[in-house]
Amino acid sequence: MIPKIQIEDYNYDLPDSRIAKYPLPKRDSSKLxxxxxxxxxxxxxxxxxxxxxxxxxxxxNDTKVVPARLNFVRSTGAHIEIFCLEPVMPEEYACAxxxxxxxxxxxxxxNVKRWKGDCLSLxxxxxxxxxxxxxxxxxxxxxxxxxxxxxxxxxxGAPFSKVLEVCGSVPIPPYLNRETEEIDLERYxxxxxxxxxxxxxxxxxxxxxDEVLGRIRERxxxxxxxxxxxxxxxxxxxxxxxxxxxxxxxxPFVVTLGLLEKLAAGTAKVIAVGTTSVRTLxxxxxxxxxxxxxxxxxxxxxxxxxxxxxxxxxxxxLQALAGWMRESSKNELQLSTRIIIVPGFRFRITDVLVTNFxxxxxxxxxxxxxxxxxxxxxxYDYALGHDFRFLSYGDSxxxxxxx
Numbered sequence: 258m259i260p261k262i263q264i265e266d267y268n269y270d271l272p273d274s275r276i277a278k279y280p281l282p283k284r285d286s287s288k289l290x291x292x293x294x295x296x297x298x299x300x301x302x303x304x305x306x307x308x309x310x311x312x313x314x315x316x317x318n319d320t321k322v323v324p325a326r327l328n329f330v331r332s333t334g335a336h337i338e339i340f341c342l343e344p345v346m347p348e349e350y351a352c353a354x355x356x357x358x359x360x361x362x363x364x365x366x367x368n369v370k371r372w373k374g375d376c377l378s379l380x381x382x383x384x385x386x387x388x389x390x391x392x393x394x395x396x397x398x399x400x401x402x403x404x405x406x407x408x409x410x411x412x413x414g415a416p417f418s419k420v421l422e423v424c425g426s427v428p429i430p431p432y433l434n435r436e437t438e439e440i441d442l443e444r445y446x447x448x449x450x451x452x453x454x455x456x457x458x459x460x461x462x463x464x465x466x467d468e469v470l471g472r473i474r475e476r477x478x479x480x481x482x483x484x485x486x487x488x489x490x491x492x493x494x495x496x497x498x499x500x501x502x503x504x505x506x507x508x509p510f511v512v513t514l515g516l517l518e519k520l521a522a523g524t525a526k527v528i529a530v531g532t533t534s535v536r537t538l539x540x541x542x543x544x545x546x547x548x549x550x551x552x553x554x555x556x557x558x559x560x561x562x563x564x565x566x567x568x569x570x571x572x573x574x575l576q577a578l579a580g581w582m583r584e585s586s587k588n589e590l591q592l593s594t595r596i597i598i599v600p601g602f603r604f605r606i607t608d609v610l611v612t613n614f615x616x617x618x619x620x621x622x623x624x625x626x627x628x629x630x631x632x633x634x635x636x637y638d639y640a641l642g643h644d645f646r647f648l649s650y651g652d653s654x655x656x657x658x659x660x
Contacts, residue, residue, distance in 0.1 A: 259563050260601045262500040267626065268617045269637055277650035278433050280444040285466045288645055290636065290654035292629065297639045302464045302653055306472040309609065309655070313526035314519060315473060318459040318533045319482040321450035323354075323418070324425030326437075329377035329395050337377055338367035339395060339407055340428060341421075342456060342489055343509075350454040350486065350509070354418040359410045361398060365489060366405045372397055379424055391415065393424050418453060428456050428489075430649050432616070445649070454486035454509075460649040461531035461612045478528070481519070483537045485510040485594075491533070494618045505559045505595040505620070510537045512590045514582045517541065520606060521575035528609040532621050535628075538606045540594040542567075545574025548581045557594040562602055571605040598624040600631060610656045614640055614647040628658055 281287055289300040291308055300308070309315070325341040344353030346361040353360050366372065377395040381388045392412035399406040411420055426437045427445055447462035448470075474480060490506030497503050520527065520541070529535045543561045544554035546569055582590055597620055610628055614637065615621035626633040636654070645652045 259501050259560050260599050262599055262623070263498060264495045264500055264503075264618045265498065267619075267622050267633075269634070269641075271617055271641075271647060275641065275645075275647045276432060277646035277648060277652075278435065279440065280463070280650045283466075284444075284448075284464055285469050287464050288652040290640055290645065290652070292636055292654060293657035294659070295632065297636060299643055303469060305611070305655060306469065306476055306478075309473065309476065309478060309528055310526045311477045313528055313609075314479045314481055314516075315528040315530065316516070316534045316538060317447070317449060317462055317465075317480065317482050317530045318485055318487075318537070319447070319449050319451040320455040320459060320484050320486050320533075321453045322427060322446055322455045322458050322487075323453050324421045324427050325456045326426045326428045327393075327395070327421075327424060328380040328426075330380040331372070331375060331377060335368065335371045336380060337369075337372050337395075340365040340367075340456065340489065341407075341425075342404060343486070343507075345406060350452070354416060354453055356417045357414050359408065360417050361406060361408045363401065363404050364407045365403070366397075366407070369400075369405055387423050391420055391424055393420055430457065432648060433650075449482070451482075452484045452486075452511075454484075456489050457487045457491055458649065459485075459487055459531040459533045461653060463650070464653050465530075479519070479525070481513075481516045483510060483512050483516065483534055485533045485537045487533055491621070494616055495620060495623075500597075500599060500623065503597070503620070505597045507556075507593050507595050508533075508536070509591065509593045510540070512537065512541065514579060514588050514590070517575060517579045517582065517590065521572055521579050523572050526608045527606050528611065529607045530611045532610075532612055532615075532624050535607050535610060535624065536594060536596055536598065539598065539602075539604060540592070540596050541578060541590075542571055542574045542605045543596070544590070544592055545569075545576075545578040548577040549574065553581060554578060554590065554592060556592050557596050559595040559597050562596065562598075574605075598627050600627045602627045604628065604658060608658055610658070611653060612656065613649065613651055613653055614645060616648065625656070629656055630659060
C-alpha cells in the first residue's frame with residue numbers, strides 16, 4: 258500500500274545563515290554527527306574510520322558532476338539558460354559525451370517561453386577564441402512537461418564532454434545564491450569521481466580525503482563503488498501536500514557483478530556513503546525479484562517497495578540477479594530507478610549511512626526519517642542547536658540503523 262504521508266510533517270526552520278555557502282578549507286575538517294541506538298554526539302569527520310564496523314563493505318557513488326549549465330543568447334539579445342539533464346540521442350551517457358558533431362538532451366530551459374524555436378548561439382561576452390571555435394548552437398526539438406528536448410550542434414569535431422568543459426559551468430545548487438566560482442570546480446566533486454553524468458554532486462562524499470580513505474581500509478573495511486547519475490530532482494523539495502502525489506525522477510545506475518556477489522553473500526555490514534548509494538543498493542532487491550519472477554531484471558518503479566508484500570529473502574533476490582548477469586555474460590548491471598524511500602520502507606541491504614543534512618520537505622529527509630525509524634527531528638534539532646552547517650557544503654552525519 259502506498260504510504261499516506263503529509264510533507265508538512267517533515268518541515269523544520271532552516272535559517273539561511275545555517276546553509277554552508279562555501280566548503281571548508283579542508284574536506285575532512287567538517288563536523289560529524291554520530292547517531293546510534295537513539296544516542297547523538299558530536300565528532301570530527303576525521304574520526305569516522307574508528308566509528309565504522311570493521312570487516313564491513315563501504316559503498317561510494319563514483320559519478321562525476323558535469324558542467325551542464327550553458328548560457329545561450331537569441332538574435333534578439335534575450336538570454337536562455339539551458340541545463341542538461343540526461344541524454345536522449347545517443348541515449349547512453351558514454352556515447353553522448355563521445356558524440357563529435359551533434360547530440361540531443363533532455364534539459365531544463367530558463368526563459369523557455371521566450372524561445373520561439375530559433376537557433377541559439379552560445380553567449381560568449383569575452384570573445385573567448387576556444388569557445389568561438391566550438392560554434393555551439395542549440396535548437397528546441399520538443400517539450401516534455403517541465404523539460405525540453407534540445408539538439409546541440411558544434412563545429413570542431415570535439416567530443417561533447419570537451420564542449421561542456423569549454424562552454425559550460427558547474428551547476429552548483431540554487432540555494433547557495435551565488436554564481437559558480439573557481440573553488441567549486443574542485444570542491445563540488447568527490448576525490449573518487451570517475452564517470453561523467455551527474456548534474457548535482459553526491460555530497461556525502463565531498464568530506465572524504467585520501468588519508469581518511471586509507472584509514473578506513475586499514476580497519477579491514479572494503480571500499481566498493483556504484484554509479485548513480487544524480488538528477489536535478491534529487492534535492493528539490495516536494496511540492497505536493499501528499500507525498501503519494503509526488504513524482505520521482507528517473508536516475509540510471511550501474512553496479513558491478515563483483516559487488517553484487519559480495520552483497521548476496523550477506524556476511525558483512527553495508528555502509529552507504531550518501532542517499533544516492535542507498536537508493537542504488539536498495540533498488541537491487543526489487544530488480545532481483547523481477548529476475549526470480551520473470552527471468553530478467555527491470556527498471557525499479559517509484560512505489561515498487563510498497564505495492565505488495567515480498568517474501569523472498571535479500572540473498573535470494575541478489576543471487577538471482579547475479580545469476581542472470583553471469584548467464585548473460587555481463588560484468589555490469591545497468592538499470593534505472595525511481596525508487597522513493599519514505600517512512601515504512603523496509604531496508605534490506607544498508608546498515609549504516611553517511612550523509613549530510615538535507616532540506617526541509619525533501620525526499621532526502623523522508624529517506625533519513627525512514628532510516629532512523631522516525632527519529633529525524635531529534636537529530637536535526639541537535640544539529641541546529643550545535644552549530645552544524647547544512648546542505649551540500651555543510652557538515653556530515655553517520656547514522657546507524659537498528660537491526
